[in-house]
Amino acid sequence: MPTARGWREYPQRYRYEAAVCKKCNKWHFPPRLICDECKGQEFETKAMKRSGKILTYTTIRVPPAPFKDQAPYLVAVVEMDDGPRLTMMVTDYRDKELKIGQRVKLEFRRLSDDGDAGTINYGYKAVPV
Amino acid sequence: MTVGIVGYGAHLPRHRIKVEEIAKVWGADAPSFKKGLGLVEKSVPAPDEDVITLSVEAARNALVRAGNLDPQKIGCIYIGSESHPYAVKPSGTVVGEAIGAFPGCHVADFEFACKAGSEGMFVAYGLVKAGLVEYGLAIGADTSQGAPGDALEYSAAAGAAAYIMGSKNIVASIDHTYSFTTDTPDFWRREYQHYPQHAGRFTGEPAYFRTVMGASQTLLEQVGMKPADFQWAVFHQPNGKFPMRVGKMLGFTTKQMEQGWLAPRLGNTYSGASPLGLTAILDVAKPGDKIFMCSYGSGSGSDAFVYTVTDRIKEVQGLAPLTTDMLDKNKIYLEYGEYAKFRHKILKAEGV
Ligand SMILES: [Zn+2]
Numbered sequence: 001m002p003t004a005r006g007w008r009e010y011p012q013r014y015r016y017e018a019a020v021c022k023k024c025n026k027w028h029f030p031p032r033l034i035c036d037e038c039k040g041q042e043f044e045t046k047a048m049k050r051s052g053k054i055l056t057y058t059t060i061r062v063p064p065a066p067f068k069d070q071a072p073y074l075v076a077v078v079e080m081d082d083g084p085r086l087t088m089m090v091t092d093y094r095d096k097e098l099k100i101g102q103r104v105k106l107e108f109r110r111l112s113d114d115g116d117a118g119t120i121n122y123g124y125k126a127v128p129v
Numbered sequence: 130m131t132v133g134i135v136g137y138g139a140h141l142p143r144h145r146i147k148v149e150e151i152a153k154v155w156g157a158d159a160p161s162f163k164k165g166l167g168l169v170e171k172s173v174p175a176p177d178e179d180v181i182t183l184s185v186e187a188a189r190n191a192l193v194r195a196g197n198l199d200p201q202k203i204g205c206i207y208i209g210s211e212s213h214p215y216a217v218k219p220s221g222t223v224v225g226e227a228i229g230a231f232p233g234c235h236v237a238d239f240e241f242a243c244k245a246g247s248e249g250m251f252v253a254y255g256l257v258k259a260g261l262v263e264y265g266l267a268i269g270a271d272t273s274q275g276a277p278g279d280a281l282e283y284s285a286a287a288g289a290a291a292y293i294m295g296s297k298n299i300v301a302s303i304d305h306t307y308s309f310t311t312d313t314p315d316f317w318r319r320e321y322q323h324y325p326q327h328a329g330r331f332t333g334e335p336a337y338f339r340t341v342m343g344a345s346q347t348l349l350e351q352v353g354m355k356p357a358d359f360q361w362a363v364f365h366q367p368n369g370k371f372p373m374r375v376g377k378m379l380g381f382t383t384k385q386m387e388q389g390w391l392a393p394r395l396g397n398t399y400s401g402a403s404p405l406g407l408t409a410i411l412d413v414a415k416p417g418d419k420i421f422m423c424s425y426g427s428g429s430g431s432d433a434f435v436y437t438v439t440d441r442i443k444e445v446q447g448l449a450p451l452t453t454d455m456l457d458k459n460k461i462y463l464e465y466g467e468y469a470k471f472r473h474k475i476l477k478a479e480g481v
């Protein structure tokens with residue numbers, strides 16, 4: 001993963017900063033320039049609450065290169081309590097906790113690393129609660 | 130100016146391994162290890178957990194208990210650990226970015242075997258007291274490893290405790306602190322070595338007792354207090370036995386120590402150990418309670434503190450997860466094979 005791209009994404013990957021439309025109050029994550037609900041162009045930056053629920057999930061058995069050590073692993077679409085839907089890995093789960101509607105919280109975790117000598121990439125993952 | 134803890138937080142991994150599970154792989158006698166070390170299981174970090182991730186979660190809990198403190202007001206971040214993920218690049222750089230404390234912030238990582246966490250607490254406290262920062266964040270965290278089959282493998286565990294020091298809205302004031310340091314080679318790790326070396330089967334016995342006693346007795350003399358004046362006491366816990374033994378040698382009772390005595394179910398969290406024990410005490414402490422704490426780091430040294438709990442403690446205890454809940458609820462037990470994979474103890478071929 002190119003370090004510069006990861007670096008630009010810190011406000012979202014590290015702090016869950018969303019753009020909240022000043023006109024209709026819709027939360028956009030990642031932030032965007034024009035609200036898809038009301039075409040508003042003014043936003044306020046707010047951090048999302050770290051809670052949500054699993055809408056759907058799947059097991060990845062043939063992963064992209066940076067994640068090859070972690071396969072098989074689980075990826076879910078999580079609906080955040082503030083509204084946005086995010087795709088993320090699920091970690092620290094027991095099989096019985098894998099179900100649609102399962103409540104999760106976002107925790108700060110290692111996502112991947114560029115080998116033993118490269119940088120470590122951090123971000124959020126879903127943990128069942 | 131009174132300075133003390135304005136917010137505290139803990140974080141523990143969800144995974145555990147029992148002493149029996151490790152002993153059976155090495156043909157060791159589990160009951161004798163359990164008795165010798167005074168512990169039954171230990172926490173294990175998942176492959177996606179390290180000192181940085183545990184520290185971020187603990188720091189977030191501390192910020193909530195500090196009344197959702199604006200992280201921009203934090204003027205320094207000190208993370209004490211002997212398992213920082215990078216050899217060069219402080220863990221605090223990632224942690225400060227993740228909690229939103231940057232860029233106006235002084236950052237350094239500390240190392241002093243198991244006492245690096247209390248070192249950070251001492252320095253953050255000192256900087257607030259000196260008026261150089263409004264709030265200071267100190268974290269003790271480790272994901273330490275023992276070599277496979279070594280006695281340390283049964284105890285080396287993972288966890289983090291975070292403290293925000295300040296002078297407003299204090300939940301526990303720091304009334305006095307004293308440090309005791311000597312050159313004692315009981316435990317060490319040279320650069321580029323994966324596992325530490327130690328001088329005995331149950332590492333650090335003379336060093337641990339001499340240093341903890343030295344720091345504790347001097348601090349008690351300095352403040353003119355005796356063990357019976359405290360409601361709570363917590364000591365560094367390299368295993369389940371040492372902290373109880375040293376506490377009793379000083380005159381503390383089981384009742385004063387058992388709330389902060391996490392090692393029997395948690396293992397040795399190194400830099401996190403006595404700071405985590407203190408979080409468990411603060412979770413149940415009452416206004417006016419006096420707390421005694423003494424850390425220990427091989428090499429060796431101890432930092433001892435006397436705290437007084439304030440009325441505000443009642444408002445903050447329930448704002449973040451309780452340490453004993455994280456310790457006792459929602460655990461996932463590992464078999465040794467999974468544990469070896471988690472801890473990268475399996476040697477794989479290049480490029481596989
Ligand atoms: Zn809108």
